[in-house]
Amino acid sequence: MGLRKKGSKNPPVLSHEFILQNHADMVSCVGMFFVLGLMFEGTAEVSIVFLTLQHGAPVPAGEAAAAGVRTLYHYGVKDLATVFFYTLVAIIVHSTLQDCVLDKIGRRMQFTKARQSKLNESGQLSVFYVVSCVWGTFILVSENCLADPTLLWRAPSHHLMTFQMKFFYISQLAYWFHSFPELYFQKIKKQDIPGQLIYIGLHLFHISGAYLLYLNHLGLLLLVLHYFVELLSHLCGLFYFSDENYQKGVSLWALVFISGRLVTLIVSIVTVGFHLAGSDSQTRNTTDTLTGNVNVLAAKIAVLSSSCSIQVYITWTLITVRVQRWVEDSTLQASNVKKKRSTSKGKSRKRTENGMETSNRVDSPPKRKEKSL
Structure with missing residues (x-):
């Protein structure tokens, strides 16, 4: 050995x-x-x-028996320390998955650096999206959000979260914060860094916004929808990456992508609309930061406009990219057709010339060699 x-x-x-x-x-x-x-x-x-969730609040006996929990949580400054520790955990898990799974697949398949980079990105995000979708769906089911959709716009009076809800948001923030140092660890190209920063920043902005505004159920449902569509995107990309014959799967993903954005827009508009119509906090002009109440008209309008604008932006970006690829493919096919025609004409000319030469050689009598005396 x-x-x-x-x-x-x-x-x-x-x-x-x-x-x-x-x-x-x-x-x-x-x-x-x-x-x-x-x-x-x-x-x-x-x-x-750093290790455990902070800012817990005891629940009264009657509400605790009804909810099945004894401690609920709100957010505070100490959450930054918890996010920092779990950011370290995310870096360790990322490196373990990279060394034990993705690098071995790349070596076995003998991928180039470009393909290995694509495999690393899609593989890491696919695992994260699968875990987040399963975890988020479990929370929605356990808190009866799917059975009672009014929980999306019916804000609780105490503005508190369950343990699993807060831990989910802490983990989400930690994962996307860990993506910043990973740009350095994974040797991302300089021209790709601005796009990656925008991608990471948009996730952090919307996750932290739902967390700070106590729109936990709405943010969780939208995250599950978003991650499911992104998961299909990376899976189709991996299939197309391994075999270019999966072009139909990529086209099917585009339809699913647009459908997911439309569902996200509808859920956001319906939720915020019912929230605005049924809330008694519309008459309040300022937020009560001491009690953590940010359920006011300005905050809801900001949430709705942000959600709608980002969905429209993502959809428009996808449409423009698809149109550009379609134009590039059409021009490439046209150029290939021209090349084939030009090569076929050149071959036909050569064939005619060769035919004329052979006919001349056949018609002309062969030269006899003179015998030496």
Whole structure:
């Protein structure tokens, strides 16, 4: 059994290559400091802020028996520490999936760097979308949101969240925050970084907006719809990436994509419309930041306009991209037809010329060699 040979040159400590190769181990060491802090009495209180959910509020006995929970949560400044710790966890999970699954597939299939980069992006996001869709659907079912759609626009009087709802939003924020350092760890090209920053920023903006405005059920439903459409997008991309004969699957995804955006628009308009019509907070002019009440007319209009504008922007971007590809494909096909015609004409000319030459050689009598005396 042969041993694996180490590289002839090890990168210097804290150099660019060293950080790229060992960033998961370095992040694991940072995370272990918070875990080990639980073992000591002096640092346990600080470590708990990073590891567990904060800003819990006890529920009265009657409401706790009806809801089946004893503690509900609201948001606060300490959530930033929790998001930071789970951002470290997301970096570790990302690196583990990259090393144990995606890199092995790339080596076995002998992908080029461009194909390996595409596999890494689609593979990581596909796993995240699958987990988020299953987890989000479980929360919607367990909190009777699908059975009682009025929960989407009927805001609770206490403005509190369950444990699983808050942990879901904390995990979502942590994942998208971890995407910023991953741009450096994955060696993303400079020309692709602005688009990636916009993509990540839009997710953080809408997730944090639903979290801060206590639109938890609405935000969760829209996230599940959005992630399901994006999951189909990456799966179709992977199939087309492996075999270009899956063009019909890509076209089917475009229809599903537009349908998902339309459903998202309808849900947003219906939810905010009923919320505006049935809320008694329309007469309030300012938000009560002490009680966390942001259920006012201005906030609802901002949510509706933001949701509608981003869906229209995404749909318009898809349509323009599809039209550009269609024009490029049509021009490419036209150029290929012209090339085939020109090559066929050239071959026919050569054939006629060769025919004339052979006929001349046949008609002309062969030359006899003179015998030497």
